[in-house]
Amino acid sequence: MDSLSETQQHAVSTLQAISNCDTEAAIALLESSNWDVQAAASLIFDAAPTAGPSISPRSPSPRRRIENLEIDDSHQGALRDNRRARDSNRARRVSLTSSAPLFRADLHPHVQSYGIARYLPTCPNSLVSILAFPLHLLSSIFRFIFGVLRIPIPQIRFSGLNFYRPLPSGPSDPRSVSDRWVRALEDETGAVCYSRAGTQIVGASSATDAGPSSLTARAGAGVNGEPFEEGMKRLPDFTLASYEDVLRICQRDTKIACVILVSDEHDDVAEFKRSTLTNPAFVQLLHDNEIIVWGGDVREKDAWSAAQKLQATTYPFVAFLALQPRRGSRAPSTSSSPPTLTVLSRHQGRSVPATAPTSAETLSNHLSSQLLPRVTPFLERLRNAARERERDRTLREEQDRAFQDTARRDRERIEAKIAQSERENLEAARRVEDARQTEQRQEQERLESERLAVIRMEWRRWARKSLVTPEAAKGTPGAIRIAVRLPDGDGRTIRQFAPSDSLTGLYAYVDSQLIPSHFPASADPSAPPLGTPIDEESLVRQSIGATEWWGFRLFLAYPRKELAWKSHTRLVDIAELKGGAQIVVERGGSHSSSRATSPNGGEDDDYDTESD
Structure with a gap:
């Protein structure tokens, strides 16, 4: 020990404290591992036990990095001297040539006694292990001799040829x-x-x-x-x-x-x-x-x-x-x-x-x-x-979230305004288009209505000339006297109809009374307008109803009853017209009553009877 440097003595003391081995054995192990305490301890702790799990040889690796920690040991001076004195008194000296093991036999199960048995291979149990057994034995003998002579040798092991792998002793994490x-x-x-x-x-x-x-x-x-x-x-x-x-x-x-x-x-x-x-x-x-x-x-x-x-x-x-x-x-x-x-x-x-x-x-x-x-x-x-840093970080996160929420709300508000503006523009364009189409349709309807009105007026004037027969003379047998009250306060007219006159003639007569006065009878056309009916059959075949064609309806004054138009119907065949009658004319679609209420609260048809 006196010939060793202070660093080497410290390494020997450290290895003895860990393994409780002999001083000379510790020196031999350290010299064989180039005075590396960790490598020397690995020779002890990583060796395969004789009865227990075998440990696979580890490939050479760089020395484990030791974390540098600052040490505040200002109060440890007295403890260091006491420690060294106790370690010196407790060291056990065992000769290398002795048959006793260099370590206690009751060490940890993973620690094997350091001696001849350490270099003997495990019992082979396969063909490859049997063939490799002489190499194991020769290597173990040379390693033991070199260890006694303190000659460092490389870590060459043949345990990799041993296929025997017992179960592990437990988790190692x-x-x-x-x-x-x-x-x-x-x-x-x-x-x-x-x-x-x-x-x-x-x-x-x-x-x-x-x-x-x-x-x-x-x-x-x-x-x-x-x-x-x-x-x-x-x-x-x-x-x-x-x-x-x-x-x-x-x-x-x-x-x-x-x-x-x-x-x-x-x-x-x-x-x-x-x-x-x-x-x-x-x-x-x-x-x-x-x-x-x-x-x-x-x-x-x-x-x-x-x-x-x-x-x-x-x-x-x-x-x-x-x-x-x-x-x-x-x-x-x-x-x-x-x-x-x-x-x-x-x-x-x-x-x-x-x-x-x-x-x-x-x-x-x-x-x-x-x-x-x-x-x-x-x-x-x-x-x-x-x-404080956590509070600042939390505050920044909250501010970021608030900023993001504000930006999101602003973005949503802007997008909503844009969408609303687009909807309003589309709605306005739709309204303009609807108005244009409505105006166009109304204009077309107006033009069509004017055209139909012109055609209708031409037909009415033709009907006044062609369909209305001359009035029957007074005293004509079977003549029917009919009083017609015109709508809109245009007065009334009385006419004698011959027994052969038809209901169509009555309707044509009433229609002729509604022709404006600026269309004189002398200027009536002799031919109907193109596409208009010229007889009753043609009138019946019209897709529209009689009321829509004539534009008015006829009602008996008393009892009130509609005198609907029928084709091929003579006036004498209508029971209500026998002996004469009073007829009220109503515009088409009008449901107003033809009766007038007298100032005394009674009803008056405003017609004079024949007795009048």
């Missing part, structure tokens, strides 16, 4: 490993985690969710925050995640992290679990200050990596980490110098007596009087700044 370790801790201490009903921590950047322990409740344990029974021991709420996830959670939530590392190869670990981790005051202090607690056994890969990064040399080991301003920075909260995750303090070694570095009293006093007063104000400023 960080969450499962943490859960398994917490369960074992509960079984060993008889305690339960402070709260097992908490929701898993969401937002870790890894694929594995992080969260507090959610183990099955034991009899008497509080669940969902209910008080524990008196005398029930408690454990801190361990976060079930990887070490890297815990660091990310610590940075994201601006909280203090407590990292607990143990190794069952150390005699102080059992007492530390029983006294410190179950101390009510210490557990309550961690819970009240929302400190993120994470732990593990260094025999597991994740815990071993954390021990390397935190520079743990003996166990149990407790470290507190939190965000702190960079050294030499006057404005840690600015974007140019963000805070960095810093190791605030490290505690390692015995947990008894009360003044021991990892006792519950020491850790509680350190938290209450030193760490929390020093760290909490800065973390609170970070939280306030984060809350």
